[in-house]
Amino acid sequence: MPPRPRVARGARAGAEARAVRATVAAPLQLDGAREGVQHEARALGLSGWVRSADDGGLIVHAEGRPNAIDALIAFLTAGPAGAGGSGVEIEEVPLEGHEQFALRGVSAGVFVVKEHAASTHHFDMRLEVAGVMRSWALPKGPSLDPAIKRLAVEVPDHSIEQNEVEGPTGTGGVALWDRGLYEQGGRVAWPEALRRGHAVFVLHGEKLRGGFALQRTRAGAKPQWLLVKRRDEQARPASDVVAEQPASVLSGRTLEQVLVAARAPANGC
Ligand code: MN
Helix, strand or coil: CCCCCCHHHHHHHCCCCEEEEEEECCCCCCCCHHHHHHHHHHHCCCEEEEEECCCCCEEEEEEECHHHHHHHHHHHHHCHHHCCCCCEEEEEECCCCCCCEEECCCCCEEEEEEEEECCCEEEEEEEEECCEEEEEEECCCCCCCCCCEEEEEEEEEECHHHCCCCEECCCCEEEEEEEEEEEECCCCCCCHHHHHCEEEEEEEECCCEEEEEEEEEECCCCCEEEEEECCCCCCCCCCCHHHHCCCCCCCCCCHHHHHHHHHHHHHCC
């Protein structure tokens, strides 16, 4: 699917749309401040996102009608959610074409990566979306090298209850290779982003950290995607995390050791 023009996605805001990046200085009462900004921005018909800054303030990206941007700046200057912001810096930035006003830096749920020995050896990456684990089978597993694209074949949803299961199966076995929380990113809200075939997310795992993108390359009965590490502070060029960190995050054992341990009692009978 050809990439859509970035600016055209902001068409909801019209030809006169404007985008700003606002930094709201600490100290702020952060409880509810992000949600207050999101609520106000949505009420004004703006798109973009808000997240907490490392110093305890807020960072806001907003785009839309110029008078709505002005109204949001006035809201931020007065103090989001009545928190009394002590200084707002505004920078004009290019339109990015957001289709939602999102909270960034908040967990969307859990993710797991399981190493699975079946008729073929592969890794299963699963992201919690709307109460189920959306699942992809990766023949070579994930990579932290942004130069590497890994095939990810979409497979049926799994239940959350299966996430922590490790041990032998009928024809092989499974080990819990990584787990943690994740954030949904991108310009389009999930699960619509998945339906369109381009989903950006941030993993907070024990091995996999930072931004990733899933890009669908082939539709059909078994849709094919590519998983790519985004270039950020967690990227590890020229690394091979699957080879370097093989042990289960649940048992500390490799998949091979999990299978040997599972067979051992039976051998004694
Ligand atoms: Mn599998």
